[in-house]
Amino acid sequence: MRRISKLTRVAVGVASLGLVATACGGTSGESGDSDSKDRGLAIAYDVGGKGDQSFNDAAYAGLTKAKDEYGYKTADIEPTEGETDADKEQRLASLAKQGYNPVIGVGFAYGPAMKAVAPKYPDTTFGIVDSVVEGKNVASLVFAEEQASYLAGVAAAKATKSDIVGFVGGVDVPLIHKFEAGYKQGVQDTNPKVKVLSQYLTQTAEEGGFSSPDKGKAAAEGQIEKKADVLYAAAGLSGQGVIEAAAKAKVWAIGVDSDQYKQAALAPYKNYILTSALKDVGGAVYALAKSVHDDKPLSGVQTFDLKVNGVGLSETNPEYAKIPGLKDAVNKAKEGIDNGSIKVKTE
Structure with missing residues (x-):
């Protein structure tokens, strides 16, 4: 045992x-x-x-x-x-x-x-x-991961102006399903009117779902064309392409695992990285x-x-605190997850 x-x-x-x-x-x-x-x-x-x-x-x-x-x-x-x-x-x-x-x-x-x-x-x-x-x-x-993703969903629902947000998963596997499930639940619990567009880049890791920024960029561009104005990627290296596409279109990106607002390689896009779902x-x-x-x-x-504090949500970007109701909503969600009143789905 x-x-x-x-x-x-x-x-x-x-x-x-x-x-x-x-x-x-x-x-x-x-x-x-x-x-x-x-x-x-x-x-x-x-x-x-x-x-x-x-x-x-x-x-x-x-x-x-x-x-x-x-x-x-x-x-x-x-x-x-x-x-x-x-x-x-x-x-x-x-x-x-x-x-x-x-x-x-x-x-x-x-x-x-x-x-x-x-x-x-x-x-x-x-x-x-x-x-x-x-x-x-x-x-x-x-x-x-679903808990951090739930918080990311809350932030996305508060930040969107089009009521359409996106999720890009690197590979269609149970681990990434946890990210998607938490994100969708966080969005819907915060604002049921917001639509979530989801896309997986590949069926297997061998096809490059976690290692192809070009695939991430193409997926993000497709969601942006459909009016998504907040994009969350759980896609490893491919997520850099999502962030690049979001910055180019001047919409929000949500990073993953590390605080991507702080990453030197992503500095040209950091003003459009609203927050990151952290995984320590x-x-x-x-x-x-x-x-x-x-x-x-x-x-x-x-x-x-x-x-x-094994998972969480970053607050590094100063714009995070400027979006009306966002920080309070995230803090309330944290309390709910912590005390058990919010049960986050994993699939």
Whole structure:
């Protein structure tokens, strides 16, 4: 029976770190003896890799915080195009053999590989983001994305002037359905007159749904043509195209995972990034690294939700506070989710 727990606020706050967002391939790690058995944290990126200004960069921020705090070696490895589960297995096994601990797979795509590799390295703590994998030495780092998305929906309903808003999902999978479900519910609970246009970019990640800004841009342009004036994207790197299209059309975009208003690569468009639905992937990565460093490795399902600030909504853009009723409506929604009077759907 797996242990289910909620992380305390020790894991919170990494999302606010400045993210180093350089899109580079291959492996990045500290130098050291190849046979070292006391290496620290290693992460293997999801589709889109480092430089997505979102999901993967948030994980990198957690790695950076842990490295700076504990002074140990780290490694972060990029995915390869068209890779298989066997490729992911080899990557995780290689990191474990080198002595990295913990080893974290960033993204649900690592599920099968994690299930195969973790039992072979019982002295290594493994982590997986956005999926549940059973194992005594595996921590499943999952989030209440629907709660942050609900808040994004509330903001969208308050910001729209056309009463039409959009949602762009990267890949048509259950994880992204959670984002869509929460967003739609937040919109409808706030203003039932507002219509939500939804579109998924691809059916599988291999088709580029999380890694193709051009696909995101085209989808956003289509929704804008249909009068959508607030666009929320849960699409990884593809979301940059949504934000670009929104800025060009001078309508609102809502970012995801990281506070995208702060991202240097998105600076030309930031005035049109109203807010971002935050998902503290960096906090989860750091929390697992800390637990291993403290000789109290986490395992089982670790849930990051609104109560522990594992998800939330950014308020960085000054325009956020200027839209009548928006901030009050979001705060009221937060209270409702926190006290249980608002039950957010996941599908």
